[in-house]
Amino acid sequence: MCxxxxxxxxxxxxxxxxxxxxxxxxxxxxxxxGCDSILMLEAATCPNCHSYRFNADVSEIVxxxxxxxxxxxxxxAQEDMY
Numbered sequence: 001m002c003x004x005x006x007x008x009x010x011x012x013x014x015x016x017x018x019x020x021x022x023x024x025x026x027x028x029x030x031x032x033x034g035c036d037s038i039l040m041l042e043a044a045t046c047p048n049c050h051s052y053r054f055n056a057d058v059s060e061i062v063x064x065x066x067x068x069x070x071x072x073x074x075x076x077a078q079e080d081m082y
Contacts, residue, residue, distance in 0.1 A: 011072065019069030026061040030054040038065060 022029050022038055029038050034051025038061065045052050055061075 016069045019065040022065040023062050026058045029061050030056040031061060031064050038068065
């Protein structure tokens with residue numbers, strides 16, 4: 001895939017690539033009920049908000065990944081904290 005020189009396009013392309021990976025294997029992921037992040041199934045707590053409540057419904061994970069891929073990031077990620 002050709003990377004765009006526009007940082008906004010690159011960001012959206014990366015989000016779309018991550019969403020495609022999640023949609024391909026939704027059973028490997030879960031949604032944080034605290035901040036709506038999509039995490040690996042093995043995570044005990046969310047690294048972003050430290051919640052321990054998750055939604056592992058495969059169909060909801062697919063819908064949520066599609067939604068997140070269609071818009072810019074609005075949540076505060078762990079790397080934004082430090």
